[in-house]
Amino acid sequence: MDSSAEALIAQVTQLHATLNQVGAYVFTKDLQGRYTYGNQMVCELFACSLQELVGRSAADFFDLSASIQIQLSDQRVLQQGQRVEMEEVNVFSHSGEERVYWSVKQPLFDAAGAVVGMCGVSTDITERRRLETQLREQKRLLDTVLNSLDALVYMKDHQRRYLYANANAAQLFGQTQASIVGKSDAEMIPQTEADRFGIMDQRVLGSGEKSIGEETFVDVNGVDRHYWSIKVPIESHGHVDAYVGISTDITEVVQLKEKFRDLANTDALTGILSRRCLLERAEHELKRARRAGAQVAIIAFDIDKFKLVNDGYGHAVGDRAIISVVEACKQGLRGTDLFGRIGGDEFVVVAVDTDLAGAVAAAERMRLGVFNAVISVGSGQRVPISSSFGLALSDLDTSLDELLSRADAMLYEAKQRGRNQVCYPELLDGADSL
């Protein structure tokens, strides 16, 4: 054997060894689709030697009725001379096993340019496809769960850009689940609203600690929405670079809470302050006035002989009378004054930033208003009504309780003096210079 033949054999041997090392199925076929070569992996796959492989075709190994891509791709390469890259799902005839291959098939030409066969390289991607399918299925399941939750579920990166949002969260910002990814709140909602979400975002991203609290947001319809949010940091390589948030819409609960608070603060019949709320706010006003060196006046009043109204005209008329008294008195008060019902037919006004003259004038306006109030009971008949007033003015160290009992004592005095009048200490002392 001459040296060029030896060199050729050495090259072929090396090529053979290389093709056995590539980690893919390498094969060639003739124009009729018969194998002319297969590397070690092909031979092992078909459990035959290279000699046994040569001359056989795909039909000897695969169930071609279930492996249509083989024939299609082979035809395109061998008959149309095209290079083909495609996924093939092949079913083995002896075992029925299905495997997925990524195949690259290339025509082989003779010196005249005519197709004489093909060369193929196939990679088994069955496992990868199985994992991808599994992953897709898991994602679909997770999406179903997250999108069925009656809550906003989302994930943001350290720049507060969305990495994920469930359908509810995306919808809140007028986005789809795909379009919200990569966006920040400020790109979707007014800066002021985005800043509100920013408070908790920065807390969780900055401190790396779970953050729980209420967040508010004005939605696209201008409605105030309240959320109870839990934001959990996600650590990677020792630092927090994202967080997962879940926000539940608690708007209805907050509205109910406000409604209950209003109910507790408001007298059901008249809509003015309840006793508890009036006393709370009066305490607050008194402190404020002391700090400012100002005075507040407590005006206590009571409908005169109201029992007779109830007894004479019935409870319903009595109720109407109470409402009319309140409406009449409101006309004589300033918006800053506190007005509450502290008993059946007893009321208290806390007139802020006033002096004796101002407070007496307010009480007189109310007295006249009540006296002139029209409470009709059919056929032009009118319920006569009047009220008596007691007044006390705050000084530096008098407590609210003390002021209330002073005003009450003056009210009692007004009743004693014949009702339908305003009484205050200065009047009784004769020191009244009004």
Ligand SMILES: Nc1nc2c(ncn2[C@@H]2O[C@H](COP(=O)(O)OP(=O)(O)OP(=O)(O)O)[C@@H](O)[C@H]2O)c(=O)[nH]1
């Ligand atoms: N219609 C009605 N009556 C009420 C309500 N709350 C209390 N009353 C009645 O108000 C009346 C208050 O009467 P009294 O406190 O005895 O005194 P008065 O008849 O107003 O007499 P003087 O206060 O001494 O002028 C009672 O008859 C209570 O039943 C209410 O919500 N509606």
